Amino acid sequence: MRVTLNGAPVETSAGTLFELRDELMPGRDVAVLNGFQAAADRPLSEGDCVHLGKKGELPSREELESLMSARHSPRVHGAVKGSVVGIAGLGGLGSNIAAALARLGVGRLVVADFDVVEPTNLNRQNYFVSHLGMAKTDATVEILRGVNPFVEVEAHAVRVSPGNAAEIFGGCDVVCEAFDSATEKAMLANALMEGLPGVPLVCGSGLAGYGDSNEIRTERRMGGLYLCGDGESAAGEGSGLMSPRVCICAGHMANAVLRILMGVE
Amino acid sequence: MMINGRELRLSGPRALSEILEGEGYSQDRVAVEMNGSVVPRRAYRETSVSDADRLEIVGFVGGG
Numbered sequence: 001m002r003v004t005l006n007g008a009p010v011e012t013s014a015g016t017l018f019e020l021r022d023e024l025m026p027g028r029d030v031a032v033l034n035g036f037q038a039a040a041d042r043p044l045s046e047g048d049c050v051h052l053g054k055k056g057e058l059p060s061r062e063e064l065e066s067l068m069s070a071r072h073s074p075r076v077h078g079a080v081k082g083s084v085v086g087i088a089g090l091g092g093l094g095s096n097i098a099a100a101l102a103r104l105g106v107g108r109l110v111v112a113d114f115d116v117v118e119p120t121n122l123n124r125q126n127y128f129v130s131h132l133g134m135a136k137t138d139a140t141v142e143i144l145r146g147v148n149p150f151v152e153v154e155a156h157a158v159r160v161s162p163g164n165a166a167e168i169f170g171g172c173d174v175v176c177e178a179f180d181s182a183t184e185k186a187m188l189a190n191a192l193m194e195g196l197p198g199v200p201l202v203c204g205s206g207l208a209g210y211g212d213s214n215e216i217r218t219e220r221r222m223g224g225l226y227l228c229g230d231g232e233s234a235a236g237e238g239s240g241l242m243s244p245r246v247c248i249c250a251g252h253m254a255n256a257v258l259r260i261l262m263g264v265e
Numbered sequence: 266m267m268i269n270g271r272e273l274r275l276s277g278p279r280a281l282s283e284i285l286e287g288e289g290y291s292q293d294r295v296a297v298e299m300n301g302s303v304v305p306r307r308a309y310r311e312t313s314v315s316d317a318d319r320l321e322i323v324g325f326v327g328g329g
Contacts, residue, residue, distance in 0.1 A: 094329070180328065183293045183325075185294075185325040186294045186295055190305070204329055205323075205324075205326050207328050207329070221323050222296070222321050223298070225323060227323060233326065234328055236327070241329075
């Protein structure tokens with residue numbers, strides 16, 4: 001029968017997953033059958049998609065692509081791999097969105113932030129002690145390389161302004177607004193809706209404190225503006241930004257990006 | 266007129282900047298669409314809104 005093994009079509013007489021492994025890739029100890037990791041042997045059917053890997057080893061680019069494709073389905077992988085996503089701001093929202101999109105296998109990320117990693121960031125932003133003092137753009141490039149070495153990252157260590165926003169994010173299929181201050185959020189929304197009309201914009205607003213998780217939602221507003229958050233919980237004294245709700249909102253934003261790329265929004 | 270799907274009766278045409286203020290929005294924390302088109306921020310004062318218009322206002326709060 002014909003199956004796909006690590007991205008390539010193969011003809012095999014093997015009747016099961018482990019027979020296929022022993023026949024063509026002995027020694028591989030991770031088996032993924034049709035997107036799901038198989039702990040025990042399974043019968044094979046015509047057209048199955050198999051990935052065989054080795055624990056603790058970085059697969060080649062082609063093998064990783066095939067693994068992502070098997071994990072996420074060829075349709076999702078094909079759509080995200082060919083896409084370009086912008087992230088304005090690499091704080092609590094942006095650093096977590098960037099990691100999620102790199103794990104998803106988005107082909108190219110355009111990220112912008114002017115700041116450095118500081119100790120107050122560690123409660124919610126996706127950086128480590130080893131990054132303290134580094135430009136957030138440099139730290140993000142390092143972290144994303146560690147998550148998915150084959151994602152291209154274009155980093156801009158500048159303050160995004162009405163004058164440069166359209167230039168930085170021109171060519172993106174979707175842009176995420178991930179700034180901290182309300183006026184900067186509005187500045188970017190206005191600059192991009194005017195400068196890059198037709199490019200969907202995913203914004204975050206209302207994610208401070210420890211209010212009900214389920215009040216954080218994604219709403220499509222206007223033509224192409226998606227607003228994630230509870231819309232109300234501003235950061236301020238007595239209502240700090242904490243990892244759980246920041247990550248919930250970042251997850252909303254990353255999934256909004258995925259849904260836009262998949263054409264369901 | 267309609268604001269974010271809610272009806273608001275106007276006694277006559279009013280500047281968009283006045284409507285924003287009346288609804289409790291800060292002009293530097295919003296994005297506004299009128300009848301499906303984005304209104305540039307510099308035009309809030311000179312944009313006249315009347316009963317037939319439809320406004321979509323997104324207000325932002327801080328934190329990210």
